[in-house]
Amino acid sequence: MTEESDILRIVEEDILRILGEEKSKKVSLESIKSEIKVTYLFITNAIKELEREGLVQSQGDSIVLTKEGVGKAENIVKRHLVLENYFKIKTKRTRSEREAHKMTDILEHYISKEVIEHIKKLSTFKTEVIPLTKLALNKEGVITDILFPDYGLFERIVSMGIVPSEKIKVMYKIPDGMVIYVGGKKFALGNDIAKGIEVLS
Amino acid sequence: MKLRIILVGQPNVGKSCLLNALVGPEVIVSNYPGTTVEVTTAKKMVAGGEIAFLDSPGIYSISDRSEEEKVTEKALFEEEIDGAIIIADSVSLERSLYLASQVLEAEIPVVIALNFVESAEKKGIIIAHKKLSKILGAPVIPINPLKKWGIEELVNALLEIKETKGKTFTVRYDDHIEDAIREISSQVTRTQTQLPKRFVALRVLEEDADFYGYLRDKRTIEAVKESLIEHPKVAEDIAITRYGTAAFIAGKVTHLVHVEEAARRLDERLDGALLHALGGPILTILTFVTIFGALLFIGSWIQDVLTGFTEYLLSLIHLGVGFGGTALEAGLAGMMAGISIALPYVFIFYILFTLIEDAGLLSRYVVNLERFLRWFNLPGRAIIPLALGMGCTVPATRSTRILFTKKEKFFTAALLSCVPCSSRIAIIMGVVGYFGGKWLALSVFITLFVSFLVWGYAVKRITRIEKKPVLYELPELPPYRIPSIGNAVTKSWIRMKTFVYLVVPLLFLGGVAYAGLDALGLTNVIVAPLSPITWWLDLPNVAIIPLVFGFLQKDLTGSMLLLVLGGNVSSVLTPLQIYTFGVAATIGIPCIIALGMYIKEFGFNKAVLLTAASILYGLLFAGLAWRLISLF
Numbered sequence: 001m002t003e004e005s006d007i008l009r010i011v012e013e014d015i016l017r018i019l020g021e022e023k024s025k026k027v028s029l030e031s032i033k034s035e036i037k038v039t040y041l042f043i044t045n046a047i048k049e050l051e052r053e054g055l056v057q058s059q060g061d062s063i064v065l066t067k068e069g070v071g072k073a074e075n076i077v078k079r080h081l082v083l084e085n086y087f088k089i090k091t092k093r094t095r096s097e098r099e100a101h102k103m104t105d106i107l108e109h110y111i112s113k114e115v116i117e118h119i120k121k122l123s124t125f126k127t128e129v130i131p132l133t134k135l136a137l138n139k140e141g142v143i144t145d146i147l148f149p150d151y152g153l154f155e156r157i158v159s160m161g162i163v164p165s166e167k168i169k170v171m172y173k174i175p176d177g178m179v180i181y182v183g184g185k186k187f188a189l190g191n192d193i194a195k196g197i198e199v200l201s
Numbered sequence: 202m203k204l205r206i207i208l209v210g211q212p213n214v215g216k217s218c219l220l221n222a223l224v225g226p227e228v229i230v231s232n233y234p235g236t237t238v239e240v241t242t243a244k245k246m247v248a249g250g251e252i253a254f255l256d257s258p259g260i261y262s263i264s265d266r267s268e269e270e271k272v273t274e275k276a277l278f279e280e281e282i283d284g285a286i287i288i289a290d291s292v293s294l295e296r297s298l299y300l301a302s303q304v305l306e307a308e309i310p311v312v313i314a315l316n317f318v319e320s321a322e323k324k325g326i327i328i329a330h331k332k333l334s335k336i337l338g339a340p341v342i343p344i345n346p347l348k349k350w351g352i353e354e355l356v357n358a359l360l361e362i363k364e365t366k367g368k369t370f371t372v373r374y375d376d377h378i379e380d381a382i383r384e385i386s387s388q389v390t391r392t393q394t395q396l397p398k399r400f401v402a403l404r405v406l407e408e409d410a411d412f413y414g415y416l417r418d419k420r421t422i423e424a425v426k427e428s429l430i431e432h433p434k435v436a437e438d439i440a441i442t443r444y445g446t447a448a449f450i451a452g453k454v455t456h457l458v459h460v461e462e463a464a465r466r467l468d469e470r471l472d473g474a475l476l477h478a479l480g481g482p483i484l485t486i487l488t489f490v491t492i493f494g495a496l497l498f499i500g501s502w503i504q505d506v507l508t509g510f511t512e513y514l515l516s517l518i519h520l521g522v523g524f525g526g527t528a529l530e531a532g533l534a535g536m537m538a539g540i541s542i543a544l545p546y547v548f549i550f551y552i553l554f555t556l557i558e559d560a561g562l563l564s565r566y567v568v569n570l571e572r573f574l575r576w577f578n579l580p581g582r583a584i585i586p587l588a589l590g591m592g593c594t595v596p597a598t599r600s601t602r603i604l605f606t607k608k609e610k611f612f613t614a615a616l617l618s619c620v621p622c623s624s625r626i627a628i629i630m631g632v633v634g635y636f637g638g639k640w641l642a643l644s645v646f647i648t649l650f651v652s653f654l655v656w657g658y659a660v661k662r663i664t665r666i667e668k669k670p671v672l673y674e675l676p677e678l679p680p681y682r683i684p685s686i687g688n689a690v691t692k693s694w695i696r697m698k699t700f701v702y703l704v705v706p707l708l709f710l711g712g713v714a715y716a717g718l719d720a721l722g723l724t725n726v727i728v729a730p731l732s733p734i735t736w737w738l739d740l741p742n743v744a745i746i747p748l749v750f751g752f753l754q755k756d757l758t759g760s761m762l763l764l765v766l767g768g769n770v771s772s773v774l775t776p777l778q779i780y781t782f783g784v785a786a787t788i789g790i791p792c793i794i795a796l797g798m799y800i801k802e803f804g805f806n807k808a809v810l811l812t813a814a815s816i817l818y819g820l821l822f823a824g825l826a827w828r829l830i831s832l833f
Contacts, residue, residue, distance in 0.1 A: 151408050151436045152264070158440040159262035160677075161296050163448075171469075172476040175572045179476055179678065184293045184324075186472075186678040188568045190581075 011036060011046040013076055015063070016055065020073030025065040032063065078129070078145070132168065132180070132189075132197040140169050141199035143182075148196045157197075160187065168199060202250035206359055207240075207276055209304060210288035211296060212259030213679040215316045215346055219288055220256050222346035223356070240276045249360055255280065261296065263303050264407065268602050277309065278396060284310035284362040286355070289341075291321035291328050294455060298447035301337070302372050308397045310365045312358045313341040314351070320680075325460040333454040338369040371399075372446045374439060377431045381406060384425050388416040407436045468681055472565070481569040488566070492553050493646070497630050497639055500545040504631055507541030528716040531764060535712025536705060539760035542631035543704070547623040547756075551693035552686075554592060559684035563588065564676055577657050578668045580605065582676070583613045590620035592696070594795040597622075598802060608666050611803055611811075615660045618790050618815035619653035621646075624755035625787040632759045633783035636770040645783040652788050652822045656815075704756050711750055711757045715764055737824040738781050741766075741773070748786060752816075755792045781827040788819025 014036050019027055033043060047063060050056040055069035065073055135141045143166050148154045161183035162168070172179040177190040210216040224243040241256045257276055258269035277285070285304055289297035297313075304311055315330055334341040340358040344351030374382065385402035394401065394415045404412040405422055413419050432438045475481055515534060557563050567588065571581035582603055590597035594617050601610040621629065629649075634642030718724045724746065728735075731745045738744070743765040751758030762782070766773045774782070790796055790812040799808035 146437075151434075154437055155262060155264050155407070155440045156267075158437075158444050159264075159296070159299050161293065161299075161444070163441060163444050172472065174476060174478065174481070174568060176575075179472070179568070183295065185296075188676050188678060 008042060008046055008049065011042050012050055015043070015046055015050065016065075016069065016073040017076045017080055019056065019063060019065045019069070020077040025070060025073075026059070026062050028062045030061070129198045129200055132170070132178075132194040132199050133191050135168075135170050135199055135201055137170055137173065139201055140167050141201045142166070143168050143197060144200050145198040146196060147198065153193070157193070161185065162187075162197065168197075202360070204250070204252045204283045204359060204362070205255065205281060206252055206362070207255040207257060207280070207282050207285045208288060209257055209263075209273060209277070209285050209300065210259060211261055211290060211300065212677055214259065214288045214290045214297070216259060216288050217256060219286075219314060219316070219344065219346040220254055222344075222349050222352050223254060240272060240280075245356075247356055247360070252356070252359060255282070260300070262300060263307075264404075264409065268604075277304070277307065282309070284312065284359070284365075286314050286359070287311050288314045288316050291315055291317045291326060291343075292324060294328060295444070295448040295451035298451055299444050302370070302443055302447055305337070305339075305369050306371060306397075306403060307400045308369075310362045311337075311339050311369070312355065312362055312365075313337065313339060314355055315341055315343045316346070318343045319345065323460065325458040327456040327458065329454045329456065333450070336370060336450055336453070339365050372443050374442050375431075377429055378406070378435060378439065378442070381425045381429055381435065385416065385421060388418060388421045390415060390417050403439065407439055471681060472678070475562075475565040476568065481565070482572075485566045485569040488557075488562075492550075492557075493626075495553065496546055496549055496626070497634050497642060499549055500627075500630050501635055503545035503549075504541050504635055507537075507545065511537035511541055524716075524720050527720065528713045531716035531719075532709040532712035535715065535757075535760045535764055536709040538763045539708035539711075539756050540705065542635075542759035542763075543624060543627040543756040546627035546630050548693060548697055550623045550626060551592065551696050552689050555689040555692045556684045556686070559682060559689060561679045561681045564678050567676060568678070575668075577612070577616070577661050578666045579609060579613060583609065583616075586613050587616060587620055590617045590622060591626070592623055594620075594622045594791050595798045598795065598798045601802065608664050611807065612660055612664050612666050614799060614802065615664075615811055615815070616653070616657055618811070618819075619649060619656045619788055621649060621787050622755070622791055624758075625791060627756070628751075628758050628786050629783055632762060632770065632786075633779055636774075637776045637779040637783075641776055641780055642783075645780060645787070648780075648784050648822075648826050649787060652784075652819070655822075656788075656818060704754060707754045708757060708760055711754070711761060712764060715746065715750075715761060734820060737820065738785055739824075739827060740778055740782060740785075744782060747782075751786055751792070753793055758786050777827055777831065780830075781823050784826055785820055785823035788822055789816035 015032060018032055018035055019025055029043075033040065036043060047056065047058070050069070051058065054066055055072055057064050057066055129144050130141075132141070143162065143164050145164060146154060146157055146162065148157070162180075166182055169181045170178050171181050171186065174188065177188060178194060180187055180189050180194075208216050208220060220243060224245045243254050243256070245252050245254065255276055257273040260267075260270050260273050263270060263274050263277065276282070287297065287301045287304060289301065301311065301313060313333070315328065315333075318328070321328065328343075330341040330343050340361075342351050342355045342358055344355060346352070373379065382399060382402045385405050386398040389398040389401045396415075401412050401415050405416065406426075413422065416422070426435060429435050475484055477484075511534075514537065515530070518530075518533075557566075567581070567584045570584050574581060574583050577583075583601075585603060586597045586600045589600055597617055597620075598614050601613045604610045604613055629642050629645045633645050715724075718727070724743070727749060728742045728745055731749075732742050734748075735742045735745050744762065746765050747758045747761035750761045762770060770779065790799065796808060796812050799811060802808075803811070
């Protein structure tokens with residue numbers, strides 16, 4: 001069973017995520033309440049705790065992220081997206097899209113205790129996302145994101161099987177680049193591309 | 202019944218090999234991407250009529266980004282086709298299904314040819330092809346083009362390909378994206394395109410500007426995208442969903458069993474050495490040195506045999522009465538000389554090159570050589586035309602199309618003037634090496650390399666090509682394979698066919714033409730005005746004739762030199778003169794056929810300018826080189 005302190009942590013993370021997803025980093029208390037389906041007491045307690053940690057500030061009826069809060073919220077939002085992507089990819093056609101969203105909402109807080117080995121890695125706070133260029137040789141990483149301004153390059157990379165949630169390994173370093181192993185195939189990759197591939201090691 | 206079927210697949214998926222199995226060995230099979238940059242057609246007669254197969258370049262996706270993709274896309278949507286064979290790789294099925302789902306989105310009837318079934322099984326990957334066929338709503342036929350199984354079933358499936366229309370699988374995107382697709386679909390006008398509306402809508406959402414024109418109101422695009430709050434990057438989400446779906450289907454039909462992979466360990470050991478930061482380039486250069494060594498050794502041995510045979514043959518026939526006899530004799534002598542100089546080297550070079558290509562080694566060498574191209578601010582894939590240039594300059598020039606900008610294409614094509622093609626390699630080995638010794642041949646190669654660097658630097662400055670980020674262009678490093686010698690010989694023979702059918706008659710005609718000029722006293726008309734060149738090169742005046750004839754057809758160079766000097770080159774020319782001749786004959790746009798290809802690719806003015814400049818540069822360089830050497 002979930003303990004009260006766990007719920008508090010979950011609600012805290014949810015609040016940070018909701019704030020993080022908002023461009024203005026400001027959300028009314030009302031909309032937080034409508035989005036997180038727990039008792040009001042949990043929400044106010046969570047906000048108090050977040051304020052104590054210096055991550056959010058109350059402004060009348062709204063909550064605003066502080067500078068420190070923005071960083072933390074971004075991490076949570078990213079983790080949420082990674083998981084959501086993961087479920088979109090892996091559960092396509094067995095569950096509906098909406099269900100995938102729901103799964104993500106639920107699982108993101110529990111994932112460290114759950115299922116698949118490499119998702120486990122995504123949920124812990126200790127490991128951080130690094131660009132592929134920083135991944136150690138012969139160490140397996142999981143792709144979390146692909147960041148290219150140009151969709152052409154993005155699509156090319158994805159069509160070659162370099163997609164979030166895939167395992168990836170750097171097999172050799174070559175001048176200004178590397179040879180990677182992903183999905184059973186080897187590719188030579190320049191550092192300028194590798195920089196845009198985020199992985200969890 | 203007549204059918205037109207296009208073959209689509211990733212690089213290295215065995216596409217050309219399948220085409221080979223379908224229609225015979227007329228098509229050159231190549232393990233190396235960039236060798237097909239055009240769509241080629243081959244016909245097959247079948248029981249119910251005729252099938253025309255269109256071979257397309259290897260691609261991962263049809264989203265119109267690279268030259269290969271553009272060519273394939275054009276063939277898919279602009280040619281009249283009845284369907285497509287998608288060659289799928291059993292080892293990485295999801296990648297093939299990504300491509301397949303794009304073709305299915307365009308509602309083109311497909312048959313999936315499942316290749317590498319056995320090598321997948323060796324890796325413990327077993328694919329339930331019937332289940333896959335059920336999911337996709339299209340026939341899935343396991344094939345092995347090398348052993349020729351599955352080919353008949355594939356052809357039978359093709360004969361019924363039209364029946365799959367409308368029953369096939371399509372990727373479903375999430376609700377928001379599907380709404381957006383519907384909205385944009387309703388804007389597609391039927392006057393401009395017959396492509397499925399859903400497909401056009403997807404391409405619009407995927408930011409393909411070519412498809413914007415098919416909409417009644419382009420402003421819809423922005424409006425629809427604005428309303429997609431859940432998908433700020435809708436194009437990326439489409440690609441990911443498509444891949445996710447492909448991976449999901451692949452997972453559903455794939456059964457994994459554990460196997461020991463001995464082969465893989467060997468692969469890794471080889472790669473450990475060949476991709477080593479320092480060892481890699483050294484091994485690469487050593488390989489090429491070994492190839493040239495082997496070429497010189499084996500080639501000169503065959504040349505010896507052929508020359509002896511020629512002399513014996515010519516001593517048997519005495520035709521030397523009257524002009525006709527002399528001309529015929531000169532023609533025969535020219536032809537035989539040309540064959541013994543060029544044939545051994547060109548043929549063996551092609552065999553060795555094909556073996557390296559088929560073994561999967563070439564892509565590793567490419568990775569190792571890429572760094573050197575950065576001196577010239579060229580992208581890595583420029584190495585492909587340059588490597589092909591060691592075979593023949595003409596297809597190499599055509600393959601510069603795989604580069605991105607006009608400048609890059611032109612620059613790479615310009616570099617080809619200092620990359621010896623097999624005919625030029627034959628001159629260096631069959632003339633310089635044969636008559637002047639192997640060390641002299643080696644010094645011509647070294648001179649050529651220096652001239653390549655100087656020329657490259659000069660053209661880089663003139664074209665003002667800019668440095669670009671290092672991308673490595675994601676070349677795939679295919680698994681190593683043990684190449685089949687029979688296959689290599691067949692392929693080399695196909696590549697050599699032009700030599701036999703075109704060059705051999707030309708060699709004969711060259712000899713006759715020379716005898717004609719000589720008889721009419723016209724040799725001097727060519728020789729005299731060009732004597733400043735031979736003076737600069739310190740060669741006998743008549744040596745200009747092989748150089749001029751060489752431009753018509755490079756393989757004439759050697760035979761004509763022998764004709765004008767009367768057989769034994771080494772007694773007429775000093776080693777230094779042989780060296781100078783070798784350098785002068787090998788730098789520059791090699792021949793008139795290459796010039797034709799340059800005109801086709803870059804226009805008349807640029808092509809002629811480049812040819813003239815490169816030949817002048819070659820002559821200048823050769824003259825400077827011997828003067829520099831004679832100082833010591």
